Every structure is written in C-alpha cells, then in structure tokens.
Amino acid sequence: MTDHYCFCDLAPLYALDLLTPEQRLWIEAQIAECPDLAEELAGYEAAVGSMPYTAPPMPMAANLKDRLFDRLGLDPVASSPHSQAQTSPAEPSEPEQFAIRAGELNWKPHRIEGVECALLFLDEVNRMRSMLVTAAAGVVYPLHEHRGVEEIYMLAGDLIIDNRTYLAGDYIRSHPNSIHAPSTNTGCKFLIRSCIDDNYDENSIARSH
Incomplete structure (x- = not known):
C-alpha cells in the first residue's frame, strides 16, 4: 500500500501527529533518502506550531455549563455532588506588617x-x-x-x-x-x-x- 503514499499528502499529517506508525516510518524513510524533504516537513511543523497562537482568545460563556447540562438532559444540581460551587475556608494570609512593641x-x-x-x-x-x-x-x-x-x-x-x-x-x-x-x-x-x-x-x- 505504500505505493499509493504521497509525501505532500502525508507530511502535514505527520506534523500534526495523525499518522499510523507505518505511515510515520514511510515519511522518515523518504527523508532519509532525500534530505531536501526535511526542509519541506520543517515548514509544515512550523505552521502547526504557530496554529495555537493565530486564533483569537475566546472568552467562555457564563452559561456554558447550564447549556451543556440542558443539551445532555441532565439536572445541573443533581448531576453531581460537586456540581455546586464548592467553597473552602480562606487560608489566613500573612499580614503586610508585623510589629513588636518595646514592652512586648x-x-x-x-x-x-x-x-x-x-x-x-x-x-x-x-x-x-x-x-x-x-x-x-x-x-x-x-x-x-x-x-x-x-x-x-x-x-x-x-x-x-x-x-x-x-x-x-x-x-x-x-x-x-x-x-x-x-x-x-x-x-x-x-x-x-x-x-x-x-x-x-x-x-x-x-x-x-
């Protein structure tokens, strides 16, 4: 089946880590035979590496959790004992200043x-x-x-x-x-x-x- 493989088709998937072990080995064998292909693969890997930084940050909707439970047909309150906001006692913070009086x-x-x-x-x-x-x-x-x-x-x-x-x-x-x-x-x-x-x-x- 490797006769049907195309480096141009598989190299982007290699950079995305979506290939099977057999396909990965084939890509690496092609690079070993033709080192110039390594430069092409490096371009794909650079593009993949920059992808997380190209999308604008999206704020999470305040009602996202309620919408998710509604779509699943679940009661947000009864679905889990941890579904309600859990609060823990605030840890005592060290005061900004500490003093000892002369008499103390x-x-x-x-x-x-x-x-x-x-x-x-x-x-x-x-x-x-x-x-x-x-x-x-x-x-x-x-x-x-x-x-x-x-x-x-x-x-x-x-x-x-x-x-x-x-x-x-x-x-x-x-x-x-x-x-x-x-x-x-x-x-x-x-x-x-x-x-x-x-x-x-x-x-x-x-x-x-």
Missing part, C-alpha cells in the same frame, strides 16, 4: 552570663535570625565562626571586635568564615542579624584554621 519584647538570658536576647524574626528557610542583644559590662563573647553574613547595628554602649571599638550608631558587617570573640567594656545593646548555624566549637575552629 521577650527577653531571655543567653548561655553567656550577662547577655540577654530578644528574638525578633526567625527565618528557617534562609537560616537567619534577627535579635536585640544586651551585654553587661565586661562580657567577653566566645570565639565563633560565621557560616553566613552577620550584621550588627549598635544602639548603646561599646562593642570591641578585633581591637576596634564600635559605639551607638555604628554598623558592623562580618562576612562568612570570619572569626572573632567580641567584648564590651561598659556594656552594650545592639540589633543583630546572623546565621543560625554559626560555629561555636573552638576546637573545631582551631582544627579548620
């Missing part, structure tokens, strides 16, 4: 004596947290290595990092893999954003450096 801060003692922290925001996806920190006079924070960027904005007192003293209004940014052990002479208060996974194992830090 939940201050908790840190494992370092003389240090207290008030958590403002915990971002477990990016492994970051924002806190307010207060430290009493003479506190020396343990040596630690940053796994991410650390940002500090000084609010009061003094903070000493790498022999540099920072005061109220100063901003300090430490980059990943940096190591330090901050201290304070008079006590301090600051806002900090840091990585949850910072390394406080001094033996591990010493081995890795």
Whole structure:
C-alpha cells in the first residue's frame, strides 16, 4: 500500500501527529533518502506550531455549563455532588506588617552570663535570625565562626571586635568564615542579624584554621 503514499499528502499529517506508525516510518524513510524533504516537513511543523497562537482568545460563556447540562438532559444540581460551587475556608494570609512593641519584647538570658536576647524574626528557610542583644559590662563573647553574613547595628554602649571599638550608631558587617570573640567594656545593646548555624566549637575552629 505504500505505493499509493504521497509525501505532500502525508507530511502535514505527520506534523500534526495523525499518522499510523507505518505511515510515520514511510515519511522518515523518504527523508532519509532525500534530505531536501526535511526542509519541506520543517515548514509544515512550523505552521502547526504557530496554529495555537493565530486564533483569537475566546472568552467562555457564563452559561456554558447550564447549556451543556440542558443539551445532555441532565439536572445541573443533581448531576453531581460537586456540581455546586464548592467553597473552602480562606487560608489566613500573612499580614503586610508585623510589629513588636518595646514592652512586648521577650527577653531571655543567653548561655553567656550577662547577655540577654530578644528574638525578633526567625527565618528557617534562609537560616537567619534577627535579635536585640544586651551585654553587661565586661562580657567577653566566645570565639565563633560565621557560616553566613552577620550584621550588627549598635544602639548603646561599646562593642570591641578585633581591637576596634564600635559605639551607638555604628554598623558592623562580618562576612562568612570570619572569626572573632567580641567584648564590651561598659556594656552594650545592639540589633543583630546572623546565621543560625554559626560555629561555636573552638576546637573545631582551631582544627579548620
């Protein structure tokens, strides 16, 4: 039956994926024997590919469902338990703004004596947290290595990092893999954003450096 096949007739159907397996094999064999036919087939495939974009979008009629049920002789309400509009409780959306008043801060003692922290925001996806920190006079924070960027904005007192003293209004940014052990002479208060996974194992830090 392949004697009756015509490439010009079957190529458009090949592009539309409407041929039988035998017909598809015949088209591919013709292209193998005459590569110039591939260009002709490519033209058909390009035309098929553009077809969905040539038709103007048609809005769906508001009564389409009712008309369909009427044509089928069905009751739109009784036809299916899901035919009526199903509503689900609206999921609570996160407010556009979130605030913690000064009197609502939940201050908790840190494992370092003389240090207290008030958590403002915990971002477990990016492994970051924002806190307010207060430290009493003479506190020396343990040596630690940053796994991410650390940002500090000084609010009061003094903070000493790498022999540099920072005061109220100063901003300090430490980059990943940096190591330090901050201290304070008079006590301090600051806002900090840091990585949850910072390394406080001094033996591990010493081995890795």
